[in-house]
Amino acid sequence: MTEPDRRTPDPVWNAWGTADAASPLPAAVRALVEEGLGVPHRDTPSVPRSEVRLRPSALPADVRAALAEAVGDEHVRTDDDARLLRTGGKSTPDLLRRRGGDAESAPDAIVLPADHDEVCAVLARCAEQGVAVVPFGGGTSVVGGLEPDGAGLRAVITLDLRRLDALVALDEESRTATLQAGLRGPEAEALLGARGYTLGHFPQSFEHATIGGFAATRSSGQASAGYGRFDGMVVAMRVATPRGTLDLGRAPASAAGPDLRQLFLGSEGVLGTITEVTVRVQPTPQEIVSEAWSFPDFATGSRALRALAQDEALPTVARLSDETETGLNLALAHDVGAEGPSGGCLLVTRYEGARVATRERAADLLGRVGGTSLGPQPAEDWARGRYHGPYLRDALLDVNALAETLETATGWSDLDATYSAVHAALTESLQQHGTPPLIMCHISHVYPTGASLYFTVACARGADPVAQWRHAKQAAGAAMAECGATITHHHAVGLDHRAWMTEEVGELGVDVLRAVKSAVDPAGVLNPGKLIP
């Protein structure tokens, strides 16, 4: 059996990307890993496919019949290859487990509906039959959002939305596009680009992640300073639930009570399946200007970003690396012969379309706060490698290293303290396993009132790297909570952040979420175990 056609190929089961996208570890990085981090020289490849332990499908015959009635028999799949590809997401723990041969939590079946009505039908059948439903777009969750948790129900299915891949409507006057949930980033951009428009949403997961996933997880792209977060782009949305359809959003803004769109954005499949969104689009930019800047240190660079955000002078992309990340980028760049800044902190700026008009004011501000222009080259180098990080992680996992990311956001006045606290928590936790870790950070999403902090960690792998990372992440989460920062700026909650939700919204806030879930999913079949403690 073959997968239904889609415009972009699927990633493989044991790595971030597609089979042909893997690249060998640059020599400079391997040297850094072994000499700088003290990681013992050892190859730690994935087990081959043949050694993967996959729980057999246990889909009851009556459930299969009900699902086949909803979507057609050929769109209910129970073969191991299909199930392995939907066994969890792409966090480092997810990858380590599967690379080690453990796919025991595989779903019982993959169901591939054709449209919104079929999604409704599947959800209604699953509610009747007591079957858990895990929605699946690009499979790029890094927070355990796709873990097939049967939760004591009769079976667990993955609802793969890839057949919902249409540009439904484009309103050029209102500059909105209606897109189906299963469209991957490049597919959506190709459809819009053919009409002269762009969504401007380019998260690191762009190549694989889907429109529905962007909405369900409150994704934020690398160009968020210019185009906004995905949740801010959504004018209207269509949500399928076991109790029927929600059509939300009738105007650019409304005072007609609570904004229910904001209840289903970020709902991670727990309150329904987003099948369609109407989003703001912009004309494909005719002009793009890139400029890199160097700042003496992270705190000064951060002050410069604050000035841009508070004085309405933001570029389309604004991305500041701390000293360590700047240094590593420099080492990587020199390895491939490119030029980079020497020391300090690198700020990448990029102006697209109408935003080019702010460049002069922005450059003036950056200079006044202590920045030195490095010209376009380092910014263009960044743009070329903008989706590459997770492929580098795959290569690091092959050479006995542990690598992962986590992120948060907070107000400007708490940013330095949060940076220090999370940095210290990660360092302390990870150095218990031997050599000190490499911890890098960047600010890539800025607002008038605050910013995100995105940490990348690499270190020697301990005996139980999954537990090793769990401890480090717990320590980092505690530091964020202590500082009053959010547990996640754009990675979502899933399974991995679920316990922090009580801290985030309080017990009564969790009760409110439970009440909403009971209203739309009384049988409790929607993505069990995620989001709500």
Added chain:
Amino acid sequence: MTEPDRRTPDPVWNAWGTADAASPLPAAVRALVEEGLGVPHRDTPSVPRSEVRLRPSALPADVRAALAEAVGDEHVRTDDDARLLRTGGKSTPDLLRRRGGDAESAPDAIVLPADHDEVCAVLARCAEQGVAVVPFGGGTSVVGGLEPDGAGLRAVITLDLRRLDALVALDEESRTATLQAGLRGPEAEALLGARGYTLGHFPQSFEHATIGGFAATRSSGQASAGYGRFDGMVVAMRVATPRGTLDLGRAPASAAGPDLRQLFLGSEGVLGTITEVTVRVQPTPQEIVSEAWSFPDFATGSRALRALAQDEALPTVARLSDETETGLNLALAHDVGAEGPSGGCLLVTRYEGARVATRERAADLLGRVGGTSLGPQPAEDWARGRYHGPYLRDALLDVNALAETLETATGWSDLDATYSAVHAALTESLQQHGTPPLIMCHISHVYPTGASLYFTVACARGADPVAQWRHAKQAAGAAMAECGATITHHHAVGLDHRAWMTEEVGELGVDVLRAVKSAVDPAGVLNPGKLIP
């Protein structure tokens, strides 16, 4: 007994503003009303205070004791003057009823808590005792949001938040301020202004309305193009419910699940009482530039606004009047000797602080779309009279006219059709009562994807003006629904728009709201009859 001190005086019971703010009807308007609209010359003043029929307070002794225990006996008031001032809001039907002597729906008592904990205590007692709670800030609801509806409970109290009037914190680095809910607009601006900051939120109700009301109704100010809607300014909020406190919002943006702030913003006292918000603030602008423009017609002017919004060239204020509103403003301006445009449509622009930097691009765009600059004068005239509209309504109600406003928002591609449909519905409904009405409209809130439409209506008063307006409003609402527009862009839902909520969010959306209400207000005492059908 006297009211607790507050920095700004209270409006009177039978008009929009304070006693000394009333102004006589300009001669030109009276002439227009009688000759232009054919309203028969007749004075229709309010009845005097002595003729107002007020339902006696029926607060059970045990309820009074419980409330006194929560806030102190002197902060539980049952005198008629206090109750009359909280009998409903300031819609034209509200005013007509009270001007006619009908205050039969007065609350049984006014309770004035000192702080968040006292609000929690009052809500808990009311839930235990089965007493309805109507929250009250500035009393400026124009949608029946303050109607004291006992809903078959033992009594109904008004929870007046005026004692919550502190600037709790100002974070100059993050540019956020924490403000208590009972602060009126001018009070909040005075506290912030003394520190060099502004909220930039100036709705027409600014003089009287409160911070809590802005949040609970999703208010939008006249400078929304520059400073944003109130719901967009809220970084964090504190909500009291009968089941305890919700503290929501930990970062400028988060992916930690649904955004529960957006569930309580716009909740109109039905899901809790907002006691405190942390909002974005901006430095008091050092530079303000005003410029008025003339466009040949409303459609061309609207196209110009769309260009500004879609090309990131918005001023701080952008306000376009249709031909009729422009003409009336001209007549009023000539009446006081000022200059104005002759014919066409007037666009008022105003640039404050950092937004001055967009002026050149904006002026270039406006000129290219067909605008002619009129210089600063007409824009400055507008600014001087920016809060005057409702006082004019009071004067019109004194001379046998009916005057009221309503508003909506929709996508740019539906704007012209929505304008025409609502205009036609109002005209058709109101001319049944005699002479054709005067219907004016302006666009005052613009977004990349669409805009608001704000209608002002004046006509001859029929035998039952409350029913006359109810019919007209019903017709306008049906036209909005038919066009796919929202029932309200910034006036909120209250009692008057409640029936449209099913159209707005669907039956399942209403079920979700009911589920949330049950979670936080199981006794059903919070502002009964509002928002949720």
